[in-house]
Amino acid sequence: MDQVSAWLHEKNPGLDGPIGMDEDLIEARLIDSMDFLEFVDLLEEISGSSIDLQEVTIDDFRTLARVKERFLDPAAHAEVPAG
Numbered sequence: 001m002d003q004v005s006a007w008l009h010e011k012n013p014g015l016d017g018p019i020g021m022d023e024d025l026i027e028a029r030l031i032d033s034m035d036f037l038e039f040v041d042l043l044e045e046i047s048g049s050s051i052d053l054q055e056v057t058i059d060d061f062r063t064l065a066r067v068k069e070r071f072l073d074p075a076a077h078a079e080v081p082a083g
C-alpha cells in the first residue's frame with residue numbers, strides 16, 4: 001500500500017498526511033479520469049496481475065481498503081473453487 005499511497009501523494013502535491021483506508025478516493029478527487037488508467041497500470045505492476053476492466057466496477061477503486069482487498073490481497077488472487 002506504500003506504493004499506492006506514494007503515487008496518490010505524487011498526483012496530489014497539496015495532500016498532507018496519510019490517506020485513510022476508507023476515504024473515498026474518487027469523491028475526494030485524489031483519482032480523476034485523467035489518472036485512472038495510470039492508477040490501473042500501477043496496481044497491475046504491484047500485484048503482478050492484469051486487471052480486466054470488464055470485470056471490475058468503479059467501486060473496486062473507491063477506497064484504499066477496497067483496492068487492497070480486490071487487487072493486492074494475495075487471497076484475492078487465489079483460485080475460487082467452482083460452486
